[in-house]
Amino acid sequence: MIWLGIETSNSPLSIAIVKDGQIVEEIVQNEKLTHSVTVMPTIEELFRKANLNPADLDAIAVSEGPGSYTGLRIGVTIAKTLAWTLKKPLVGVSSLQVLAANGQGFAGVICSLFDARRQNVYAAAYDGETMQPVIQDHHNSIGGLLEQLQLLNTPVLFIGLDAVNFKEVITAQLGNQAIFASTSLALPRGSKLIELAQKQSLPSVEEVHNFVPKYHRITEAEANWIKDQKKGQ
Amino acid sequence: MIFEMEVMSLEETQSLAHRLAQVLEAQDTITLEGDLGAGKTTFTQALAKGLGITRTVNSPTFTIMKQYEGRLPFNHLDVYRLADSDEDLGWEEIFYGDAVTVVEWAHLIEEDLPDERLAIEIYRSGNDKRKFVFKPIGKRYEELCEELF
Numbered sequence: 044m045i046w047l048g049i050e051t052s053n054s055p056l057s058i059a060i061v062k063d064g065q066i067v068e069e070i071v072q073n074e075k076l077t078h079s080v081t082v083m084p085t086i087e088e089l090f091r092k093a094n095l096n097p098a099d100l101d102a103i104a105v106s107e108g109p110g111s112y113t114g115l116r117i118g119v120t121i122a123k124t125l126a127w128t129l130k131k132p133l134v135g136v137s138s139l140q141v142l143a144a145n146g147q148g149f150a151g152v153i154c155s156l157f158d159a160r161r162q163n164v165y166a167a168a169y170d171g172e173t174m175q176p177v178i179q180d181h182h183n184s185i186g187g188l189l190e191q192l193q194l195l196n197t198p199v200l201f202i203g204l205d206a207v208n209f210k211e212v213i214t215a216q217l218g219n220q221a222i223f224a225s226t227s228l229a230l231p232r233g234s235k236l237i238e239l240a241q242k243q244s245l246p247s248v249e250e251v252h253n254f255v256p257k258y259h260r261i262t263e264a265e266a267n268w269i270k271d272q273k274k275g276q
Numbered sequence: 277m278i279f280e281m282e283v284m285s286l287e288e289t290q291s292l293a294h295r296l297a298q299v300l301e302a303q304d305t306i307t308l309e310g311d312l313g314a315g316k317t318t319f320t321q322a323l324a325k326g327l328g329i330t331r332t333v334n335s336p337t338f339t340i341m342k343q344y345e346g347r348l349p350f351n352h353l354d355v356y357r358l359a360d361s362d363e364d365l366g367w368e369e370i371f372y373g374d375a376v377t378v379v380e381w382a383h384l385i386e387e388d389l390p391d392e393r394l395a396i397e398i399y400r401s402g403n404d405k406r407k408f409v410f411k412p413i414g415k416r417y418e419e420l421c422e423e424l425f
Contacts, residue, residue, distance in 0.1 A: 077343075112366025160372035260364055273387050 044101045046240065047086065047125070048233035051078040051118035052110030052138035053157055055204065058085045059233025060093050064241075066234045067093045073204070073230055078117040086121075100131050104240030106231065107135030109165035109180060109259035110157055119256045126251045133251050134240040139167040139180050142203050144235040145228040151198030152177050156188070158205035164188055165259055171200065182259050185209050189216040198222055204229045277418055279410040279425045286404050289315060290322040297326025299420055302348055302374045305390050307382035310398035315406055319398065320378050324350055327376065340365065349375035356381040364388075392416060 044064075050057040056078060059069040068089040074081075090097060105122035108115045115138075126133035143155040149171030156166040159182055166188050168178035178191055192199050193216060201213060202224040213221050283289050296306075306323075308316045317335060324333040329346035336342040337354045344350040351370055358365075359381075367388045371377055382389060392414025399407040410425075412418045 112364075112369055160368040163368070258364075258366075269387075 046237045048104045048237040050106040052106040055230045057233040061237040106138040108257040115256040132245040136239045149200045293322035294326040305393040314398040351377040354380040
């Protein structure tokens with residue numbers, strides 16, 4: 044069983060090829076280059092190095108969000124196009140779960156987060172051992188997230204490049220409860236994405252058409268309410 | 277507070293855009309309004325040049341947004357095609373990242389724009405004659421205009 048994993052949900056890029064549960068190729072990078080010009084050449088390069096053809100693939104995994112709108116659209120579009128043209132199933136995995144998986148084994152809760160700007164975050168929390176979600180993927184103010192985490196009353200491992208943006212406020216609110224993961228764990232990995240995707244049942248190839256990124260932005264009803272409030276000012 | 281400037285030539289328009297580019301910072305948002313042929317594109321091209329962008333800057337009407345790299349990243353949006361749509365293009369990422377953003381037809385996404393911004397209106401008063409009206413919204417943009425005029 045050969046998997047291709049595509050992770051472009053935020054500025055880092057990771058592509059992996061995993062064969063029968065073993066990593067064959069993996070690239071993890073954090074360059075200030077746009078995914079639109081790097082993803083396809085990277086995939087081609089990995090196939091060439093692994094001496095594989097795209098047709099050899101059995102399934103494709105993609106990080107489905109939340110994260111950067113542009114990053115998600117590029118990753119999901121490429122994954123859908125490859126899946127449909129090669130007639131392979133496409134599996135989506137939460138980008139927060141992929142990142143959190145870097146901390147697996149932590150005795151406590153792992154909180155992965157992405158900066159959603161203006162003191163907001165996309166975040167989730169997982170049990171460090173079972174990796175079951177304790178707080179589901181959602182969009183929240185950093186303050187709102189920290190209140191939820193505080194109530195868990197257990198050590199929290201913060202993971203991700205953006206965690207440092209909030210280090211001060213996290214430490215102020217959680218004190219010793221907060222632990223920051225080493226920077227070598229801050230980048231999501233395509234191999235982790237595939238590992239998580241393998242736990243899901245494979246959808247039919249036709250389902251590729253219904254695949255959309257999960258932005259986890261506020262609901263349309265909320266957005267309209269906010270707009271109405273603004274108009275009324 | 278409103279700032280107005282009459283320019284008599286293409287070169288003066290470009291010089292105004294260049295001077296504006298020098299004082300822009302990350303997260304600055306500029307809205308551009310003006311009739312067809314008023315010079316929104318010309319102004320934006322000169323602004324981009326002032327930001328050190330060497331790639332050709334052309335209309336994002338079809339793509340809605342084009343992104344460029346210069347002294348600062350630069351987002352050029354034409355939201356004409358978003359009329360009557362509530363589509364969320366990831367506005368937070370666009371306006372509150374590390375880029376400078378210019379939005380054409382900005383009134384169509386009024387509710388999604390940052391509360392503070394620099395509104396620029398361009399009026400054509402002759403062949404190469406233009407009137408620029410700068411309406412700063414917020415302290416940051418008032419100071420920016422005072423520095424410019």
